[in-house]
Amino acid sequence: MSRARAYLIYCILFSCQDNLTAKPCPTNNSPQIYNTVTNIQVNGFDLPKLLQDVLHQNSQHGYEWLKDHQTACAGVGASAVYLTIAKRVWDGKTMLLASNNWCNWKSDVPLVNLLGVPARSLYQELHYAIINKYANNSQADLLAPLVQFSHDLNLELKTLDSFYQIGLWTSKLKLSWIFWISAKNISDTQEKIARLTYFKTLINDSIRIQQVIN
Numbered sequence: 001m002s003r004a005r006a007y008l009i010y011c012i013l014f015s016c017q018d019n020l021t022a023k024p025c026p027t028n029n030s031p032q033i034y035n036t037v038t039n040i041q042v043n044g045f046d047l048p049k050l051l052q053d054v055l056h057q058n059s060q061h062g063y064e065w066l067k068d069h070q071t072a073c074a075g076v077g078a079s080a081v082y083l084t085i086a087k088r089v090w091d092g093k094t095m096l097l098a099s100n101n102w103c104n105w106k107s108d109v110p111l112v113n114l115l116g117v118p119a120r121s122l123y124q125e126l127h128y129a130i131i132n133k134y135a136n137n138s139q140a141d142l143l144a145p146l147v148q149f150s151h152d153l154n155l156e157l158k159t160l161d162s163f164y165q166i167g168l169w170t171s172k173l174k175l176s177w178i179f180w181i182s183a184k185n186i187s188d189t190q191e192k193i194a195r196l197t198y199f200k201t202l203i204n205d206s207i208r209i210q211q212v213i214n
Contacts, residue, residue: 082178085166089179092163095156096188102153102199103160103192105129111195123202130203146203157196164189 095101105126106114114122134145167186170176176183 086179088159088162088166089181091159092166092189093185095159095163096185096192101156102149103156103196105195105199111191111198114195114198119202119205123206126199126202127206146207149203150200153196153200157193157200160189160193160196164193 095103098104099107130145130149134148136144164186166179167176167181167189170179170181171183171186
């Protein structure tokens with residue numbers, strides 16, 4: 001701990017002790033050993049002006065340091081933004097390529113053709129795939145696979161939507177090359193989002209119908 005910080009803590013403790021301890025009324029016969037300082041109110045506590053001066057001095061030093069190193073700070077900030085966006089791009093591309101993700105279920109069948117399949121028939125295929133992926137033989141809860149499916153599907157939607165939005169604005173700003181985003185990446189992501197949204201609608205509608213029947 002630095003000396004300045006230790007001294008600040010000492011000043012605070014000393015001020016609190018003064019407030020809690022009854023001081024004798026000074027008389028002309030007794031020497032005065034109390035420092036006369038101007039107090040300020042912060043959250044109901046009296047802080048000595050010395051503390052205020054030290055804090056003000058530190059804030060001034062911090063401002064001057066930022067001013068002297070503004071180029072380096074800007075570089076660090078820009079790097080942090082770039083790495084954050086690059087991470088989302090990486091997650092989106094990885095999700096597009098993973099064959100076991102729901103966005104790639106029946107990827108050999110175009111979405112237009114899937115929309116032409118009777119909803120009941122496609123739901124049965126999708127439900128079977130869900131049970132086959134998540135069901136545990138020792139698990140009695142029949143709703144658990146659907147809950148896990150909903151969680152994974154929403155995660156895929158969130159990841160792909162983030163990647164899609166980044167692809168759109170980087171394309172408008174002519175910055176796609178910085179993040180290695182192609183026009184095909186954007187169109188593929190849009191199709192995968194539509195596919196996932198349709199799967200989600202199938203499951204939700206079927207569950208709603210079952211609730212009405214029961």
